[in-house]
Amino acid sequence: MKHTIIAAGLSVVAGAAFAQTPVLTVYTYDSFVSDWGPGPAVEEAFEATCGCDLQFVGAGDGAALLARLRLEGESTEADIVLGLDTNLTAAARETGLFAPHGITPDGLTLPIAWDDAEFLPFDWGYFAFVHDTALANVPGDFEALAASDISIVIQDPRSSTPGLGLLMWVEAAYGDGAGEIWEGLADNIVTVTPGWSEAYGLFLEGEADMVLSYTTSPAYHLIAEEDPSKTAAAFAEGHYMQVEVAGMLAGTDQPELAQAFLSFMLTPEFQEVIPTTNWMYPAALPASALPEGFETLVQPSQALLLSPEDAAARRDEALATWQAALSR
Amino acid sequence: MASRAQPLGAIHWTGAVLAALVALAVLGPLGAVMLRASWPPTLGPADWAAIRFTLLQAALSALVSVTLAIPVARALARRDFAGRRVLVTLMGAPFLLPVIVAVLGLLAVFGRAGWANDLLAALGAARVDVYGLQGIVLAHVFLNLPLAVRLILQGWQAVPSERIRLATSLGFSTADMRRQFERPILRAVLPGAALLIFLICTTSFAVALILGGGPSSTTVELAIYQAFRFDFDLGRAALLGLVQVAICLGAGALAFGAIRGHEVGAGLDRPALPWPGDTRVARALDAAAILAATGFLLLPLAAVLLKGLPALTGLPPVVWEAALRSIILALASTALAVALALPIALLVTRLRRPGLVEGLAFLTIAVSPLVIGTGLFLLIRSVTNPIPLALPVTGMVNALVALPFLLRALVPAAMEAEATQGRLAEALGMRGLARLRHAILPRLRRPLGFGAGLAAAFSMGDLGVIALFSTPGQGTLPLEMYRLMGSYRTDDAQGAAVLLMALTLALFWAFDRGGRLDAVTR
Numbered sequence: 001m002k003h004t005i006i007a008a009g010l011s012v013v014a015g016a017a018f019a020q021t022p023v024l025t026v027y028t029y030d031s032f033v034s035d036w037g038p039g040p041a042v043e044e045a046f047e048a049t050c051g052c053d054l055q056f057v058g059a060g061d062g063a064a065l066l067a068r069l070r071l072e073g074e075s076t077e078a079d080i081v082l083g084l085d086t087n088l089t090a091a092a093r094e095t096g097l098f099a100p101h102g103i104t105p106d107g108l109t110l111p112i113a114w115d116d117a118e119f120l121p122f123d124w125g126y127f128a129f130v131h132d133t134a135l136a137n138v139p140g141d142f143e144a145l146a147a148s149d150i151s152i153v154i155q156d157p158r159s160s161t162p163g164l165g166l167l168m169w170v171e172a173a174y175g176d177g178a179g180e181i182w183e184g185l186a187d188n189i190v191t192v193t194p195g196w197s198e199a200y201g202l203f204l205e206g207e208a209d210m211v212l213s214y215t216t217s218p219a220y221h222l223i224a225e226e227d228p229s230k231t232a233a234a235f236a237e238g239h240y241m242q243v244e245v246a247g248m249l250a251g252t253d254q255p256e257l258a259q260a261f262l263s264f265m266l267t268p269e270f271q272e273v274i275p276t277t278n279w280m281y282p283a284a285l286p287a288s289a290l291p292e293g294f295e296t297l298v299q300p301s302q303a304l305l306l307s308p309e310d311a312a313a314r315r316d317e318a319l320a321t322w323q324a325a326l327s328r
Numbered sequence: 329m330a331s332r333a334q335p336l337g338a339i340h341w342t343g344a345v346l347a348a349l350v351a352l353a354v355l356g357p358l359g360a361v362m363l364r365a366s367w368p369p370t371l372g373p374a375d376w377a378a379i380r381f382t383l384l385q386a387a388l389s390a391l392v393s394v395t396l397a398i399p400v401a402r403a404l405a406r407r408d409f410a411g412r413r414v415l416v417t418l419m420g421a422p423f424l425l426p427v428i429v430a431v432l433g434l435l436a437v438f439g440r441a442g443w444a445n446d447l448l449a450a451l452g453a454a455r456v457d458v459y460g461l462q463g464i465v466l467a468h469v470f471l472n473l474p475l476a477v478r479l480i481l482q483g484w485q486a487v488p489s490e491r492i493r494l495a496t497s498l499g500f501s502t503a504d505m506r507r508q509f510e511r512p513i514l515r516a517v518l519p520g521a522a523l524l525i526f527l528i529c530t531t532s533f534a535v536a537l538i539l540g541g542g543p544s545s546t547t548v549e550l551a552i553y554q555a556f557r558f559d560f561d562l563g564r565a566a567l568l569g570l571v572q573v574a575i576c577l578g579a580g581a582l583a584f585g586a587i588r589g590h591e592v593g594a595g596l597d598r599p600a601l602p603w604p605g606d607t608r609v610a611r612a613l614d615a616a617a618i619l620a621a622t623g624f625l626l627l628p629l630a631a632v633l634l635k636g637l638p639a640l641t642g643l644p645p646v647v648w649e650a651a652l653r654s655i656i657l658a659l660a661s662t663a664l665a666v667a668l669a670l671p672i673a674l675l676v677t678r679l680r681r682p683g684l685v686e687g688l689a690f691l692t693i694a695v696s697p698l699v700i701g702t703g704l705f706l707l708i709r710s711v712t713n714p715i716p717l718a719l720p721v722t723g724m725v726n727a728l729v730a731l732p733f734l735l736r737a738l739v740p741a742a743m744e745a746e747a748t749q750g751r752l753a754e755a756l757g758m759r760g761l762a763r764l765r766h767a768i769l770p771r772l773r774r775p776l777g778f779g780a781g782l783a784a785a786f787s788m789g790d791l792g793v794i795a796l797f798s799t800p801g802q803g804t805l806p807l808e809m810y811r812l813m814g815s816y817r818t819d820d821a822q823g824a825a826v827l828l829m830a831l832t833l834a835l836f837w838a839f840d841r842g843g844r845l846d847a848v849t850r
């Protein structure tokens with residue numbers, strides 16, 4: 001601890017003294033920088049080539065990240081923001097703080113086309129209801145789920161990005177019929193948690209049959225715990241995607257370095273870290289390069305994703321529908 | 329009460345300055361958020377619904393907590409048995425745990441797949457659904473009953489055993505005891521204890537959301553989250569923060585107005601035995617109260633322990649580093665909290681309307697940590713880079729949040745010390761530091777130890793504002809535990825929870841015990 005304080009103090013002094021080593025500051029969500037996330041490996045790999053000091057700053061989750069950036073405005077220390085998803089990029093773009101990345105991404109392996117001047121994807125996943133393989137009568141779509149007595153735990157869209165993802169999933173699949181789906185789901189929902197961790201924890205404790213997570217979640221149990229007992233339910237409507245992106249700030253004092261980082265982000269060195277740290281699909285890595293076990297995961301028939309503008313425009317109304325249906 | 333004619337000494341002026349600084353530390357960040365907002369902010373119908381629901385659940389939680397705490401505290405005060413001290417310490421654990429750990433423990437017992445429901449099912453009864461308002465109240469009672477018991481127990485223990493002996497020789501009945509001792513005690517301690525728990529529950533976020541079952545259980549704290557993160561409406565967030573200030577001051581005025589001081593001397597931490605008017609029925613009821621509370625509070629903790637113990641030895645090194653960091657942070661926070669609390673408590677004893685100053689200090693728990701953290705971030709950022717300051721700022725905020733607990737423990741004792749020792753000290757011409765050292769402080773040892781223990785445990789177990797500032801290599805133990813949970817490592821997270829529970833209890837026990845040493849050796 002004392003060493004940490006001293007080290008922190010020294011690094012401030014050192015930062016001033018050795019100003020010739022350029023510093024690239026990357027704001028990201030907390031679980032990216034944790035010892036179990038991709039942060040440490042990514043930092044090591046990039047610093048080996050860039051002749052720079054890559055500094056991660058963690059801030060909650062994707063939504064907290066955007067709030068932080070809005071608070072700081074143009075005077076932000078960030079050169080890169082990494083970890084927003086497409087439900088947030090419209091609002092992020094609107095701040096005017098982001099610069100075009102100027103990169104033509106080759107070899108993207110997303111199931112959708114990508115064309116965004118400011119943001120580049122680094123990983124993605126399908127939202128899905130994860131359950132135990134022992135569960136009987138697994139529903140095949142939202143209507144079957146609503147009609148069943150299967151219990152689920154979901155996250156609150158107001159405080160959680162997966163929660164917002166589910167809101168958009170129902171919105172993308174059912175549009176004006178979303179309210180009816182939510183009313184039907186109301187008696188299946190055990191509870192609504194503030195974040196993903198709490199919901200997943202409750203599911204593992206046996207409080208519900210299924211939890212809103214990702215199709216890639218079972219890969220963790222399979223690969224890290226050698227436990228094949230978790231799987232995800234394939235829904236006929238298709239599965240909404242979460243695409244996580246990064247962008248560089250217009251006010252950065254290290255534009256070349258920032259661009260170099262964004263290019264690095266789509267190289268195998270970065271991408272290969274993702275599957276077994278973030279437990280998501282890398283955005284630019286062929287399926288053949290995925291770790292063993294990923295081939296067992298459920299493959300949705302259809303990928304659903306609202307454009308950032310659509311997602312932003314329909315968000316408030318979708319939330320009001322959700323609240324009204326579940327408050328009954 | 330203290331002799332009013334006494335002039336305020338240096339220590340009291342220090343207390344006044346510190347109290348002003350504490351209020352500033354809450355209102356300053358709130359103002360900083362407001363300055364960044366676009367005006368005029370407005371509250372929608374959903375916000376008002378959230379305010380109503382918050383008041384309802386917090387009032388219910390406080391009421392049930394203190395009501396249930398009375399028989400438990402009374403039983404603990406009147407009975408002696410092997411392991412009583414250990415039990416009193418252990419029973420405090422739920423209050424000291426990070427919320428998510430406590431909730432998971434509680435659900436292991438009362439959840440859909442919990443032991444209690446399994447038992448009901450085995451008996452052929454219907455399973456009980458814990459989610460909803462009843463779940464929120466259940467969890468808040470679980471978290472706060474220990475605090476209520478300790479605060480009320482302190483009131484009982486303040487009765488000198490000489491008086492109990494006198495009552496015995498006078499042949500007091502149960503009704504006499506109630507009128508002469510118990511009602512005055514309760515009138516002195518209940519409003520403060522209820523207020524503290526009410527305010528803790530008004531800023532409840534994760535508990536209310538997880539156990540509330542859905543958006544109809546939206547609290548003010550969640551509305552603030554939504555304003556910040558979902559709508560980025562700083563004005564609404566700040567306005568909701570102001571509503572919390574108003575709730576705090578309103579509830580404070582009500583509660584402190586209801587407090588009636590009582591003049592009894594300080595006692596030893598020994599049950600006053602035999603209790604006058606004791607009967608077999610009373611003994612059985614006391615035993616039942618203690619057993620019920622023990623089961624309710626300790627079963628969920630046992631669940632946490634059972635799940636986490638196997639992972640304890642295999643915890644990654646980063647968790648142990650974080651544990652060390654958290655201990656040092658907790659000690660620093662405690663030192664700061666005590667340094668703030670002592671002068672403020674002494675000042676409060678000299679005021680004609682003591683509730684006002686203590687009420688100001690209560691703002692630190694009544695106003696959203698998200699608003700205060702964000703405001704502090706904005707304030708610090710206008711001067712320097714906040715990121716290297718993450719740990720010191722977390723320590724400072726933890727100390728501020730612990731302040732009301734320390735004050736609630738200290739103020740009644742300080743008033744008594746002034747009342748019982750003040751006149752003698754005055755007669756002896758003792759002033760200033762000498763008076764403090766010889767007449768007042770010895771009487772404050774026990775509440776100081778208890779309060780410092782609460783402060784240390786709180787700082788240890790609370791996630792605090794570190795989550796807003798976090799950078800790699802600065803994680804505290806609660807933060808690392810959340811990170812483990814957030815990266816699927818549930819087993820390790822449960823191990824970390826056990827480590828956290830053990831360290832928190834050990835810190836609390838060390839301080840609490842330290843404060844009682846004089847009583848033990850006497």
